[in-house]
Amino acid sequence: xxxxxxMRADKANLQKRFNADYVEEEFFGPKxxxxxxxxxxxxxxxxxxxxxxxxxxxxxxxxxxxxxKGAIEIRSRTVNARAETLYKKPAFRQAxxxxxxxxxxxxxxxxxxxxxxxxxxxxxVGGRIFSIAGIYDQWADPSTGEIIxxxxxxxxxxxxxxxMIHNVKKRxxxxxxxxxxxxxxxxxxxxxxxxxxFPDAEMExxxxxRLITSRDPEKNSEKAQxxxxxxxxxxxxxxxxxLF
Numbered sequence: 001x002x003x004x005x006x007m008r009a010d011k012a013n014l015q016k017r018f019n020a021d022y023v024e025e026e027f028f029g030p031k032x033x034x035x036x037x038x039x040x041x042x043x044x045x046x047x048x049x050x051x052x053x054x055x056x057x058x059x060x061x062x063x064x065x066x067x068x069k070g071a072i073e074i075r076s077r078t079v080n081a082r083a084e085t086l087y088k089k090p091a092f093r094q095a096x097x098x099x100x101x102x103x104x105x106x107x108x109x110x111x112x113x114x115x116x117x118x119x120x121x122x123x124x125v126g127g128r129i130f131s132i133a134g135i136y137d138q139w140a141d142p143s144t145g146e147i148i149x150x151x152x153x154x155x156x157x158x159x160x161x162x163x164m165i166h167n168v169k170k171r172x173x174x175x176x177x178x179x180x181x182x183x184x185x186x187x188x189x190x191x192x193x194x195x196x197x198f199p200d201a202e203m204e205x206x207x208x209x210r211l212i213t214s215r216d217p218e219k220n221s222e223k224a225q226x227x228x229x230x231x232x233x234x235x236x237x238x239x240x241x242x243l244f
Contacts (some may be wrong), residue, residue, distance in 0.1 A: 001080050002153045002173040003036040004109035007128050015128045022053040033212045033224040044151055045102040047136050047185035060152035061139040082194035085158040095135040100185050101151055102131035109212055110166045114232055120212055121165050122225045123205040131181050133174040161200035169233035
């Protein structure tokens with residue numbers, strides 16, 4: 001799964017990177033670590049508006065969900081969508097055909113299991129802002145009429161670096177090459193060709209503290225991404241490219 005993201009860029013840098021306008025201010029302030037299960041608003045670019053960056057809630061609610069109870073129940077199961085079943089699963093297949101988006105990030109976190117213990121890692125792409133392939137939908141709350149836009153992160157099989165880190169489920173988010181971003185947004189049914197592992201040679205990773213899963217008020221700080229040396233990992237610590 002991919003359930004922790006990072007975004008430290010300010011509005012100007014986001015707009016410059018994606019050549020897009022950002023119209024909502026409430027997001028800003030560095031997000032060193034953000035959990036999907038808080039169902040936060042997060043910056044995305046949609047195929048319907050590739051020149052704009054908007055906020056959507058993480059945890060896709062399909063438009064066909066009948067009521068608020070159903071929306072709450074389904075969103076915890078749709079923070080991720082598997083590439084292999086994206087065009088088949090009822091919760092995702094409609095959006096997979098017509099509602100593609102870019103999920104903007106500058107890093108993510110994953111857990112490695114060693115001798116029954118889990119160790120968090122921070123992973124990034126050369127320290128730069130990147131995009132993750134996603135799908136989105138809009139749900140109308142029948143009790144209030146409110147329109148709620150939501151999204152899901154698409155995951156795929158792990159590359160060698162991520163296979164070493166996420167060594168139980170061996171998954172990773174679909175990170176898009178910059179030159180493929182616009183194509184993904186308009187790819188519709190042909191989008192499956194983009195849903196593959198990103199080259200590990202362009203990625204870097206290191207262990208971090210378990211602060212990311214705590215309720216510590218300092219959770220959203222540079223400390224969440226600071227490298228931590230675990231003696232248990234000293235012989236097998238992934239860093240960049242092919243690991244060693």
